[in-house]
Amino acid sequence: MTDVPADPSSGARRVGRTAPEPDASRTGSGAGDPVGATPGDERTESDDSAVTSGVGRVDSDPAGSAAEHGGAVDGASDNTTVPGDTDSTDADSTDAGSADTDSTAVPGDADSADVAGDGAERDAGGEAAVPGGDVWERRVADGLAFLRRRITGDYPVDDFGFDPELTEQVLARSLRPLYRKWFRVEVSGLANVPSDGAALLVGNHSGTIAMDGMMLQLALLDEHPAHRHLRLLGADFIFRTPVLSEFARKSGATLACNPDAERMLREGEIVGVFPEGFKGVGKRFADRYKLQRFGRGGFVSAALRTGTPIVPVSIVGAEEIYPLIGDIKPLARLLGIPYFPVTPLFPWLGPLGLVPLPSKWLIDFGDPIDTSALDVDPDDPMDVFGLADQVRETIQQTLHRLLLRRGTTF
Amino acid sequence: MSHPRTVLVTGVSRYFAAQAAGRLAADARVDRVLGVDVAEPTGELTELLGRAEFVRADISSPAIASLIEDAAVDTVAHLAVVAGPGGAGGRDAMKELNVIGTLQLLAACQRSKTVRHLVVRSSTAAYGASPRDPAIFTEDTGLRALPRGGYAKDIVEIEGYVRGFRRRRPDVSVTVLRFAPFVGSRADTTLTRYFSLPLVPTVLGHDPRVQFVHADDAIEVLCRAVVEDHPGAYNVAGPGVLLLSQAVRRAGRVPVPVPDPGMTAVARLARRSGLVDFSLDQLDFLVHGRVVDVRRLVDDFGYEPRSTPVAFDDFITGHGMGAPVSPGSVDSVERTLASGGRALVAGLRGLLRGGGAE
Numbered sequence: 001m002t003d004v005p006a007d008p009s010s011g012a013r014r015v016g017r018t019a020p021e022p023d024a025s026r027t028g029s030g031a032g033d034p035v036g037a038t039p040g041d042e043r044t045e046s047d048d049s050a051v052t053s054g055v056g057r058v059d060s061d062p063a064g065s066a067a068e069h070g071g072a073v074d075g076a077s078d079n080t081t082v083p084g085d086t087d088s089t090d091a092d093s094t095d096a097g098s099a100d101t102d103s104t105a106v107p108g109d110a111d112s113a114d115v116a117g118d119g120a121e122r123d124a125g126g127e128a129a130v131p132g133g134d135v136w137e138r139r140v141a142d143g144l145a146f147l148r149r150r151i152t153g154d155y156p157v158d159d160f161g162f163d164p165e166l167t168e169q170v171l172a173r174s175l176r177p178l179y180r181k182w183f184r185v186e187v188s189g190l191a192n193v194p195s196d197g198a199a200l201l202v203g204n205h206s207g208t209i210a211m212d213g214m215m216l217q218l219a220l221l222d223e224h225p226a227h228r229h230l231r232l233l234g235a236d237f238i239f240r241t242p243v244l245s246e247f248a249r250k251s252g253a254t255l256a257c258n259p260d261a262e263r264m265l266r267e268g269e270i271v272g273v274f275p276e277g278f279k280g281v282g283k284r285f286a287d288r289y290k291l292q293r294f295g296r297g298g299f300v301s302a303a304l305r306t307g308t309p310i311v312p313v314s315i316v317g318a319e320e321i322y323p324l325i326g327d328i329k330p331l332a333r334l335l336g337i338p339y340f341p342v343t344p345l346f347p348w349l350g351p352l353g354l355v356p357l358p359s360k361w362l363i364d365f366g367d368p369i370d371t372s373a374l375d376v377d378p379d380d381p382m383d384v385f386g387l388a389d390q391v392r393e394t395i396q397q398t399l400h401r402l403l404l405r406r407g408t409t410f
Numbered sequence: 411m412s413h414p415r416t417v418l419v420t421g422v423s424r425y426f427a428a429q430a431a432g433r434l435a436a437d438a439r440v441d442r443v444l445g446v447d448v449a450e451p452t453g454e455l456t457e458l459l460g461r462a463e464f465v466r467a468d469i470s471s472p473a474i475a476s477l478i479e480d481a482a483v484d485t486v487a488h489l490a491v492v493a494g495p496g497g498a499g500g501r502d503a504m505k506e507l508n509v510i511g512t513l514q515l516l517a518a519c520q521r522s523k524t525v526r527h528l529v530v531r532s533s534t535a536a537y538g539a540s541p542r543d544p545a546i547f548t549e550d551t552g553l554r555a556l557p558r559g560g561y562a563k564d565i566v567e568i569e570g571y572v573r574g575f576r577r578r579r580p581d582v583s584v585t586v587l588r589f590a591p592f593v594g595s596r597a598d599t600t601l602t603r604y605f606s607l608p609l610v611p612t613v614l615g616h617d618p619r620v621q622f623v624h625a626d627d628a629i630e631v632l633c634r635a636v637v638e639d640h641p642g643a644y645n646v647a648g649p650g651v652l653l654l655s656q657a658v659r660r661a662g663r664v665p666v667p668v669p670d671p672g673m674t675a676v677a678r679l680a681r682r683s684g685l686v687d688f689s690l691d692q693l694d695f696l697v698h699g700r701v702v703d704v705r706r707l708v709d710d711f712g713y714e715p716r717s718t719p720v721a722f723d724d725f726i727t728g729h730g731m732g733a734p735v736s737p738g739s740v741d742s743v744e745r746t747l748a749s750g751g752r753a754l755v756a757g758l759r760g761l762l763r764g765g766g767a768e
Contacts, residue, residue: 152659153652153659157651160545161653242615242670245616250653259544
């Protein structure tokens with residue numbers, strides 16, 4: 001709770017702080033040549049928003065006169081930066097950017113905006129979307145502000161190296177088309193993931209390449225009402241591998257070990273773990289949807305020690321993206337990787353074989369297991385294995401149910 | 411525990427120890443400070459020493475035992491631990507000083523009837539840096555793999571001797587301070603020189619989290635450890651982290667990613683040529699990074715060091731860095747681009763409207 005929600009908000013605040021600069025220059029240029037043909041159009045727009053947002057700005061209204069008109073425009077454009085900001089950040093987090101999801105981004109961004117301002121903003125946002133010009137202008141400004149922060153190194157990361165800005169602006173954006181259009185992920189049971197505080201998400205692992213982790217992360221970021229960041233736990237192989245290790249840390253992952261898991265849970269994070277590990281992700285296509293052994297049950301003791309709920313997560317669809325039909329073991333040993341996958345398309349088609357098959361995905365978040373209410377000793381292996389098996393059984397049964405619901409694979 | 415009367419500080423011909431000895435000598439709670447080293451401190455360091463008395467002595471000789479006995483030293487601050495072979499005159503001399511020096515000093519302390527308190531300068535290098543380590547080290551995290559660099563090996567050995575000493579002399583209060591790499595407006599270390607390179611080599615595909623401690627905070631913590639009583643091991647670092655790429659950019663430098671095998675070769679070559687004093691444990695640091703938990707320090711000492719980003723910013727301004735890609739120049743570029751983009755958008759809109767009117 002302490003780090004991550006603080007980070008995005010501070011990042012958002014930073015956006016707010018840098019955005020007024022270009023905006024100020026914009027009003028300057030707008031006031032500078034009021035006789036120009038196009039600026040006139042801009043002025044009517046901002047006047048419109050001045051009317052709508054005027055409801056919220058009681059204090060600026062009494063000053064209204066011809067001389068103060070400039071001030072009103074100033075105030076209005078000042079106000080329009082807020083919907084613009086929320087609009088563009090919203091477009092970041094949900095690409096489809098429908099009008100009703102606007103309101104979700106507003107509370108995080110505009111601390112000072114009251115309810116009336118909220119309504120006015122939404123109006124102004126709707127209006128701004130029609131002409132299209134201002135939106136692009138703001139996107140250019142936002143993009144530049146983003147680039148500036150990246151070039152000067154002026155962005156926050158938490159102690160694990162999680163870079164919320166990069167995750168939201170770059171990684172999530174590049175995966176979103178895959179999530180929406182390619183796998184058409186359907187999510188159920190999101191209410192089982194708390195909006196506030198820690199939870200340990202335990203899922204089934206599959207798909208040759210761990211795409212399920214990324215899709216699960218995006219599901220929580222986009223579809224959960226609190227837009228929560230999932231902090232995945234990864235094998236040491238990931239943190240040994242160049243490039244992979246860099247992006248794993250920046251996207252919020254850390255090594256699957258008890259100290260890290262417990263630290264994150266104590267900080268109130270949503271932590272995700274795939275206890276099957278490489279046994280799950282690297283299993284043959286013939287064994288699809290058969291859960292493998294659940295490691296050493298370390299995740300159970302982490303949840304027990306921190307008193308966090310365990311949420312079983314069942315993922316259907318990842319099994320079919322790269323059907324693993326073989327494993328070239330000598331090549332894997334040579335390259336130092338856990339397995340060298342052979343799929344119907346890879347390596348035969350070269351890079352083209354890396355395109356995942358467009359299977360239909362279902363992700364279900366099951367009923368949470370309240371570990372704080374259990375009378376279980378985290379240091380008693382029998383208790384730990386018992387609880388791990390219970391989670392495993394739940395996921396296995398849900399998988400069968402989801403498979404029936406899905407029907408055809410694609 | 412009452413306040414120390416006579417403090418022995420080792421390694422005072424180096425900046426950090428000289429500064430610490432001077433600060434302790436100026437402290438009203440301390441009666442007398444003896445600073446020892448094989449070489450006499452020169453120039454600026456004599457000023458730093460202030461009221462502390464310099465005694466020429468080699469800690470890796472039995473003579474140190476008689477010094478402790480004659481002066482009735484009750485507190486020993488062992489700071490004669492060097493991080494790089496360059497300063498000590500080669501790796502062998504460095505190991506001699508770090509390992510044998512500590513061994514002899516601890517032997518003298520063990521024999522002494524007056525020593526009640528021992529403070530040892532250690533390093534977060536004691537934790538190593540490997541992909542199998544947890545993201546954040548606490549004082550209780552064990553070492554997973556023996557580090558490959560000379561300094562880290564020395565630190566591991568030193569900590570081993572200190573553990574042995576603590577077992578044999580449980581009546582002596584032992585404080586081990588594990589410092590993160592120093593930065594600050596004045597600090598001049600291998601790492602600060604690394605960030606001063608115009609093109610900073612980094613390891614391709616790795617962007618480790620790095621952590622520093624401000625040199626002034628390091629002095630403050632050390633003096634508190636000597637004057638107050640905080641037995642046990644403490645991580646001393648600025649809270650928070652920077653990514654290496656972030657740090658390089660903040661310093662206004664350009665990162666040049668080099669593949670790992672190449673980087674090892676470069677590091678070896680640089681060390682042999684004597685151009686840059688760069689060792690393999692620093693390379694591991696640049697691959698995997700190292701972040702420690704400082705909660706114990708903050709709770710017990712009641713002192714929170716400056717955060718890592720703040721300490722690093724102080725280092726940048728103190729060294730007049732941050733030049734090539736300064737926020738100011740980025741600002742102006744941003745403004746130019748933004749106005750250009752605005753003109754483009756306005757032009758396009760005019761064009762569209764023109765087309766629509768027809």
